[in-house]
Amino acid sequence: xxxxxxxxxxxxxxxxxxxxxxxxxxxxxxxxxxxxxxxxxxxxxxxxxxxxxxxxxxxxxxxxxxxxxxxxxxxxxxxxxxxxxxxxxxxxxxxxxxxxxxxxxxxxxxxxxxxxxxxxxxxxxxxxxxxxxxxxxxxxxxxxxxxxxxxxxxxxxxxxxxxxxxxxxxxxxxxxxxxxxxxxxxxxxxxxxxxxxxxxxxxxxxxxxxxxxxxxxxxxxxx
Numbered sequence: 001x002x003x004x005x006x007x008x009x010x011x012x013x014x015x016x017x018x019x020x021x022x023x024x025x026x027x028x029x030x031x032x033x034x035x036x037x038x039x040x041x042x043x044x045x046x047x048x049x050x051x052x053x054x055x056x057x058x059x060x061x062x063x064x065x066x067x068x069x070x071x072x073x074x075x076x077x078x079x080x081x082x083x084x085x086x087x088x089x090x091x092x093x094x095x096x097x098x099x100x101x102x103x104x105x106x107x108x109x110x111x112x113x114x115x116x117x118x119x120x121x122x123x124x125x126x127x128x129x130x131x132x133x134x135x136x137x138x139x140x141x142x143x144x145x146x147x148x149x150x151x152x153x154x155x156x157x158x159x160x161x162x163x164x165x166x167x168x169x170x171x172x173x174x175x176x177x178x179x180x181x182x183x184x185x186x187x188x189x190x191x192x193x194x195x196x197x198x199x200x201x202x203x204x205x206x207x208x209x210x211x212x213x214x215x216x217x218x219x220x221x222x223x
Contacts, residue, residue, distance in 0.1 A: 003027050038087060042081070
C-alpha cells in the first residue's frame with residue numbers, strides 16, 4: 001500500500017563508503033523487493049529514489065552512496081531528524097523462481113539483502129570497484145565477491161534464475177548471458193510515479209519510464 005509521510009531517523013551508519021539509513025517504519029509497508037521509495041531530506045533538495053535494503057521489525061533501511069547534493073543531505077541526517085518518504089513505488093522482482101541467483105554491482109546491491117530474505121537466502125554474487133566498497137557485502141552474508149579488475153559476470157554459474165541490480169553495462173552483460181533474468185535498472189527520478197518522464201530510458205526501441213514500468217524488467221524486453 002502506497003504511503004506518504006514523515007519518518008524519524010533511527011540511525012545513519014557508515015558501511016564502507018556507503019551509508020545505511022535506518023528510519024522508523026510508521027504506517028509504511030516494505031513492499032516487494034526491488035520496489036523503491038522516494039526519500040526527501042529537509043531543505044531545497046529533490047527527493048531521491050532508494051531501494052529498500054532491509055526491513056527489520058519497525059524499520060525501513062536504505063543503503064546509498066553520498067555522491068550528489070540530495071544523497072549528501074541524506075547522509076547528514078542524524079538520529080531524531082525527520083525526512084519525507086513516499087512509497088513503495090514501481091514494479092519489484094517476481095519471487096516465483098526455482099533456482100534464484102542474486103547478482104549486484106556496486107550500490108546496485110542495495111535491494112538484494114531484502115530480496116534474499118524473501119527468497120530464503122539463495123546464493124549471491126557481488127561486484128565492487130574497490131575493497132572499501134566491498135565492505136557492503138557484509139549485508140549479504142555468504143555472497144561471493146569480485147573486486148575490479150575482476151568481473152562479476154566471470155563468477156556466474158549456469159542453470160540459475162538470475163535477479164540482478166547494478167550499472168547498465170553489468171545488466172547488459174548479465175542479460176546477454178541469461179535472457180530470462182530479471183534486471184533492476186537505475187535512473188534519476190524526480191517524481192517516482194510517471195509524471196515527469198525524467199527516468200525514461202530506451203531499452204528496447206521504445207522509451208520506458210522506469211518508475212512505473214520498471215525498475216525491474218525482464219532481460220528479453222531490454223535487448
